[in-house]
Amino acid sequence: MTLENPTQLVSKGPVETIGYESVGSQVKLDRLRELYLPTVPVDHVIDKVNDTVVYKSIKSFPSVRRLQPSERKRILVTGGAGFVGSHLVDRLMIMGHEVIVLDNFFTGTKRNVQHWIGHPHFELVRHDVVDPFMIEVSQIYHLACPASPPHYQYNPTKTVKTSVMGTINMLGLAKRTKARFLLTSTSEVYGDPEEHPQKETYWGHVNPIGPRACYDEGKRIAETLTYSYMRQNDVDVRVARIFNTYGPRMSPVDGRVVSNFIMQALRGESLTIYGDGGQTRSFQYVHDLVDGLILLMNKNYYEPVNIGNPDEYTIRDFADIIREKVLLSPISPDDVPIKTLPCPTDDPKKRKPDITRAKTYLGWKPNFDVHQGLQETVDWFRLQMTEGLI
Numbered sequence: 376m377t378l379e380n381p382t383q384l385v386s387k388g389p390v391e392t393i394g395y396e397s398v399g400s401q402v403k404l405d406r407l408r409e410l411y412l413p414t415v416p417v418d419h420v421i422d423k424v425n426d427t428v429v430y431k432s433i434k435s436f437p438s439v440r441r442l443q444p445s446e447r448k449r450i451l452v453t454g455g456a457g458f459v460g461s462h463l464v465d466r467l468m469i470m471g472h473e474v475i476v477l478d479n480f481f482t483g484t485k486r487n488v489q490h491w492i493g494h495p496h497f498e499l500v501r502h503d504v505v506d507p508f509m510i511e512v513s514q515i516y517h518l519a520c521p522a523s524p525p526h527y528q529y530n531p532t533k534t535v536k537t538s539v540m541g542t543i544n545m546l547g548l549a550k551r552t553k554a555r556f557l558l559t560s561t562s563e564v565y566g567d568p569e570e571h572p573q574k575e576t577y578w579g580h581v582n583p584i585g586p587r588a589c590y591d592e593g594k595r596i597a598e599t600l601t602y603s604y605m606r607q608n609d610v611d612v613r614v615a616r617i618f619n620t621y622g623p624r625m626s627p628v629d630g631r632v633v634s635n636f637i638m639q640a641l642r643g644e645s646l647t648i649y650g651d652g653g654q655t656r657s658f659q660y661v662h663d664l665v666d667g668l669i670l671l672m673n674k675n676y677y678e679p680v681n682i683g684n685p686d687e688y689t690i691r692d693f694a695d696i697i698r699e700k701v702l703l704s705p706i707s708p709d710d711v712p713i714k715t716l717p718c719p720t721d722d723p724k725k726r727k728p729d730i731t732r733a734k735t736y737l738g739w740k741p742n743f744d745v746h747q748g749l750q751e752t753v754d755w756f757r758l759q760m761t762e763g764l765i
């Protein structure tokens with residue numbers, strides 16, 4: 376397969392249209408932006424004098440594509456009220472599909488999908504995937520699982536249960552309904568990698584008993600389960616290994632480096648670097664990830680696929696980029712100091728995806744550069760702060 380022409384290429388200035396025609400996911404960025412960075416708040420009024428907020432019912436929903444009933448799919452998104460899930464839901468809704476979201480709201484929030492509540496194509500169910508769930512669907516995007524290190528280590532046993540029992544339940548559902556099943560796995564399956572960049576063929580270097588194991592090993596067994604159901608029960612499966620992702624609707628308290636640095640810089644606090652800051656990560660913007668997930672679901676490729684942006688930074692350099700983005704005169708980036716804290720146990724020293732597979736078999740590549748993606752993310756955090764929502 377050859378590289379499909381993405382709607383916009385990186386080097387040609389800011390991205391304005393995203394998505395891929397072959398799967399009907401293309402959309403103007405402005406339309407999505409209205410959902411998380413509205414020019415005027417559509418659903419609430421803030422009364423700063425009395426410190427109250429009034430939520431209003433929305434008069435009309437965002438427009439969705441008119442699909443023939445035969446083209447419209449019924450799609451289940453577990454974890455659909457979370458950071459990544461809600462952006463996926465936005466896109467699937469705009470594409471004209473019917474979307475059912477399952478979420479236990481541990482890290483997700485109703486606000487992320489509030490603009491769809493009441494829409495005839497949309498349903499939101501408070502449910503924990505650890506318990507079975509019955510429904511008729513034709514595609515399942517299985518995202519449900521806390522994903523930031525502080526959140527997944529908060530209750531490690533529950534994180535393992537979510538990965539194991541949650542994935543068994545959703546694979547069982549896929550088996551019964553003959554739905555196509557997409558597992559969102561993670562770059563953490565490579566652990567602290569000895570191969571760099573990481574290809575999907577690399578088996579990883581994971582400490583099975585360390586504090587990250589509940590997530591790393593949880594996702595590894597989730598992958599094992601996925602391919603066992605494929606071999607044993609003919610379930611049609613897809614596996615995405617997601618690399619570090621950022622964007623609007625990240626939780627300000629999830630403890631990840633992007634949200635921590637942005638919140639610290641906006642509050643004029645020191646930026647906390649864990650260890651010497653020489654460890655690397657490669658950051659992708661959430662819309663690129665959503666493009667990759669939708670392509671993977673709809674293309675005919677069942678091996679694991681890395682979805683990430685190979686643009687690699689040391690955490691120290693990344694701190695400088697965020698300081699420059701957030702701080703406007705009269706505060707200069709130098710006015711926000713760096714504070715060094717101990718490095719977490721088993722923190723991977725480097726991480727960068729090899730995306731040859733995604734390019735070759737999906738025709739996918741990231742479109743957003745870090746400056747455009749971070750600018751929108753900072754704008755979103757700033758708006759939340761101005762409105763007193765975080």
Ligand SMILES: O=c1ccn([C@@H]2O[C@H](COP(=O)(O)OP(=O)(O)O[C@H]3OC[C@@H](O)[C@H](O)[C@H]3O)[C@@H](O)[C@H]2O)c(=O)[nH]1
Pocket residue numbers: 522523524561562563617618619620630631632633635636647648649650654656690718719722723
């Ligand atoms: O305030 C901070 C937060 C984090 N960091 C460092 O920044 C790096 C990135 O940390 P993050 O918590 O954002 O993310 P990690 O790469 O550790 O884990 C992530 O990996 C990929 C995804 O599956 C998950 O979202 C998450 O587990 C780490 O080296 C961490 O030690 C800081 O230096 N300061």
